[in-house]
Amino acid sequence: MTMFARILAAPLVVAAPLLVAAIAAGPAQADEKPRHGMSMYGELKYPPDFKHFEYANPAAPKGGTVRLAAIGTYDTLNPFTLKGVPAAGAGLLFQTLTANSGDEAFSEYGIVAESFIVPEDRSWVAFNLRPEAKFNDGTPITPDDLIFTLETLKTKGAPFYRTYYADVAKGEVTGPRQVRFTFRAADNPELPLIVGQMPILPRAYWANREFDRTTLEAPLGSGPYVVESVDAGRSITYKRIENHWSDQVPALKGQYNFARIRYDYYRDSTVALEAFKGGEYDFRQENVAKDWATGYDAPAVTEGLIKREEIANEQPTGMQGFVFNIRRPIFADRRVRDAIAHAFDFEWTNKTLFYGAYARTRSYFSNSELASSGLPGPAELAILEPFRGQVPDEVFTKEYVPPSTDGSGNLRDNLRVAFDQLKAAGWVIKDRRLVHEKTGEAMSFEILLSQPTWERIALPFAKNLERLGIQARVRTVDSAQYQKRMETFDYDVTVEVFGQSLSPGNEQRDMWSSAAAKVEGSRNTIGVADPVVDKLIELVINAPDRQALVDRTRALDRVLLWGHYAIPNWHSRTWRIAYWDRFARPPVTAKYSLGFLATWWIDPAKESALRARRPNRSN
Structure with a gap:
């Protein structure tokens, strides 16, 4: 299953006329029935006529601005290549064929795809595209766009995509709104679901642009958000499209409710935490145990303006x-x-x-x-x-x-x-240093970090290594340098x-x-x-x-x-979250997804109460 962020997700409603056409349109066999969902193993939780995921509220109001924090900087709005550091939230611009259900191990339902056909041996998959599915310039999403996406990601995308789609042999148009992907062999049962996760790129938009270059021009997508403003490296704001075509797709019902999402960039997590307590942004998922235990001693927490929760989950932690870096001889x-x-x-x-x-x-x-x-x-x-x-x-x-x-x-x-x-x-000790008995090489290496927070953990580790005669240098670099060094395997x-x-x-x-x-x-x-x-x-x-x-x-x-x-x-087996008390969320939380951007919304009554109690809070 994919490791890149699943930004948008949805199941599909099957229109009978389309299904008849789909069966007749391409090489699919008559006994290969179009499906409303796919599961890796076992049954689907949601039936063909389901209205929405149970962890989403279809009546959730849409509106308001949410401010979030990002660390470091960014220099591109294209999240699909190695070049540059992509802006936080860039995936909000793009839509996928299908979506994972947040309360099933690995099941998908259609977004851009209205239905799909998979043979018993899973040697190929055909997607029937939803007729209302469009890019955000109003042009329809076509089978040609899907084939272009596959070819582009496999040849110009980050190495992850080349590996992930390596066994997808080809894509071909098999009907006016149908595309079929054939696999190299019928021994990779995950591939139909993997192809469903593919973000869709518009062929026409990229015809006169270089895909594998950094860009601060907002690329055309089909997701519910567009870029409203860019302050390069410092902030980025996304604006929701009113009455987006995907709003009525069952698995997106009640999701992506914020009218605007703004990310502000901070130098490190320590600065970001102080900014949060000062009201500079709204929601924080806390990953530092010390900060969770001692870092929220602030008036806004004491007064109940900031809420803190620990939510149990069943998400694998990896x-x-x-x-x-075992490429290093030592x-x-x-x-x-x-x-x-x-x-x-x-x-x-x-x-x-x-x-x-x-x-x-x-x-x-x-x-x-x-x-x-x-x-x-x-x-x-x-x-x-x-x-x-x-x-x-x-x-x-x-x-x-x-x-x-x-x-x-x-x-x-x-x-x-x-x-x-x-x-x-x-390896032996000589002059209080660990050296190789044959080469005389001393054991010395660098522990590379991207956040100062890690220094308090790495430095005691390095001190222990010193007792073994090993010199371990702890070095913290900025996020852009860290990313580049990791991409080129330049670390110890x-x-x-x-x-x-x-x-x-x-x-x-x-x-x-x-x-x-x-x-x-x-x-x-x-x-x-x-x-x-x-x-x-x-x-x-x-x-x-x-x-x-x-x-x-x-x-x-x-x-x-x-x-x-x-x-x-x-x-940890819980999500630790802190947020200013202006939000509401469904009573059910998905087992495998916190879903803040997807299923929460701004509660007008809480928003008014918060403003009355903290009128000078930044918004």
Whole structure:
């Protein structure tokens, strides 16, 4: 399932005349019935005649301005290429064929597509386009636009798209409003849903423009918002289109209710938090445990003008960790990576810096049934057995557990294990420095950060490494420089987040495959290039049913964990949010999506009350 933001989503209403035409129009067989939705495995929650998602309020009023914060800067409004730093919210300009349901593991319903046809073997998919679907200049969305989008993203888009759509062989027009995408093989059941996630680009608009250049000209899209104003690198404002064609699509009913959305840019999260408490913007999702515990001691919170909540969710948390660039020779040996991991004291960090707010991450698919645990069971062993001798023996014999401590700050036992690992890998202490016994090279590397907030975590880690004779320099750079260095794999150690969904698939190639390791801008920043991992990725992609997907993903998880590519950090099972008390939201929150921009709205009564109590608050 996709890792890029799903900005717009919706199911489809099926018009009988269109369906008859669709069946007759192209190469679809008579027994391949048009569908109102697709699910990776299992049944759909919402029937063909559903009116709206249950976590959206179709009567929600539309209007008002919401102000949000972004960190760093931006220099392009095109979010689909590697060049430049895209503006926050740029995805609001674009519409997709289908939308994910926020309360199903992996189900999609149509937005631009009114219906779709998928054969039993999922070797192709045909989309019937909604006749009212238009770009925001009034021109209709056509099958030609979809084919142009696929070709453009595969040839000029960011590496993610090239990998994600690699198995889509071709697109062809098969009717006045029908387009069919054929796949390279019938062993990739996720592909019909992946194609449905494709943002749609207008062929005519891009005919005389260079797609792979940065631009501050707002590109033409078909989403419910257009760019109203741009203050390059400092702010951007989006304006909702009144009576947008998608407003009556069932899965968009009651969604995207703010008349304007403005992002203001701040230097770092510390400055942004102070601005929030001062009323400079409206909503904040807090990711720093210390700030959540101590940073909201402000009059507006005490007076009830700012509300704080923790909302439980069932969203997979993936892996966040200190990751190694294993292209660097000093990190090529997994014993070295394991040794360095023993110098990170999570328990002390969690107690001292995070007020005990977090759980330790132990899987690349944490907080989901896809996470491995214990020893591999029979189904996992059947998958892994052909690779015995090609993967670490621990994959078969031990449960992966990251190094731990008693939280006192005493790392003596862990450092003793680390020294043993380093010695086995050929590293020895000379003149209080760790050097390689053959080359004399000292172990020295940089921990690259993009936010000063991380320094309080990385500096104690570096101090522990110093006790091993390792010189670790902590360096924080601005967001643009950080992004460029990550795209070109110009780092030693950094903090990375590998988000996951409940239905992993084709995106795993971009994260872990040998091919992606060679492509600058891919998500394989670590540089994993292991034939076994490549084979396991394909097994995940080709899983024939849900249980096979779970077993294969767990097997992949074990191999990644025992590769010691990352030093696992932590995760939370709740969304921590703070907001000025001017909003309302449906009583039901989606299991897998907070949905602030999609399903919340400004409550006129709360807005008036807030203005009366805080008339000088910025708006």
